[in-house]
Amino acid sequence: MKWTIGLRNLKTGLAICLCVIIAALMRLEYPFYAAIATIISMENSVTNSFTAGKHRTMGTFVGAIVGAGFAMIEPGNAVYCAIGVIVVIYICNLLKWNKSISIGCIVFLAIMLNLQPGESPIFYGINRITDTLIGIAVAVIVNLVVFPPKHEADLEKARKAVAKRMADLFGQIATCRETVDLKSFRAELDCLVKYYQLCKEEFHLTRDLSESMDQIAEEIESYRHIYEHLVILQQLINEHRLLLADSDNERVEEPTAGYHSEELRRNIEIVYAYHSDWIYAELQKLGLPLPIQERGRLQAKVELKIS
Secondary structure (H helix, E strand, O other): OOOOOOHHHHHHHHHHHHHHHHHHOOOOOOOHHHHHOOOOOOOOOHHHHHHHHHHHHHHHHHHHHHHHHHHHHHHOOHHHHHHHOOOOOOOHOOOHHHHHHHHHHHHHHHHHHHHOOOOOHHHHHHHHHHHHHHHHHHHHHHHHOOOOOOHHHHHHHHHHHHHHHHHHHHHHHHOOOOOOHHHHHHHHHHHHHHHHHHHOOHOOOOOOHHHHHHHHHHHHHHHHHHHHHHHHHHHHHHHHHOOOOOOOOOOOOOOOOOOOOHHHHHHHHHHHHHHHHHHHHHHHHOOOOOHHHHHHHHHHHHHHHOO
16 A cells, blocks of 8 residues: 555646636636546646547537537426437547547536526536636646656666566576566566557657657567567476476476377477577567576577587
8 A cells, every 4th residue: 555645646736726726816607617627637647638638628619519509498407408418429429539428418417407597508618618728728737847757767667677577587487497477577568568658649758759769669569579488488387397307407207108208398398499599589689688598508509500
């Protein structure tokens, strides 16, 4: 359990404070809607904040227009509320604004159910759009200016962690024939992919990291392939541990007697060597540390081919 308060949490509180102050200075009638827009738009990246705000704005426009239209007929009518929600969802689906459906329905119902007697539906709808734009602007600016997410630093840290863990896992599997925790490594690899995607989507980082992003993408793809080969190696070790006994030591015969046991052993060793050599070559290409035993075995293999 984490007891620390995250930066995104603090920035959300700051954004709400600024939003309420701005609403008071602009004498907004319903600062609640601006505050809601701020909360929804405060995401884990500047680009995601902008995207969330964009979806909310599109939904607000649809909900405000449809709500104003139905409110001119009869605000608060239960049947019109139902029909209006159907219309809002249909329009958002038609425009492929699927992520705007919820907020569009909320704004529509806000107009239909909160409209005061004698109040103009059009004016009320314009106010809701204005509130939303103010809330989105506050969230995006705060996210960009106040402790902006350092996704590039997180990406570099994750790259180093995955590279070291990858080399360590291969050393344990190839040299010691140990069973390793590939599940946790997969989680680390997924975390690296997440940071890569965040950096790739951040519009203020795209220019600075454009040259290295392709290289990082290739690196991640290599890690994925290595992981798949590691899974196969571990499966071979778990299922044929005795057959894969170190050739330098005395072999222990597997309890499955039969004339084909030696042939089975050779076949398994060939498969094991193929995946192990592939990982070795890939780690070498990436410039990662290699197990001494595997390096010596591969060198002997090359010398044998030359001779």
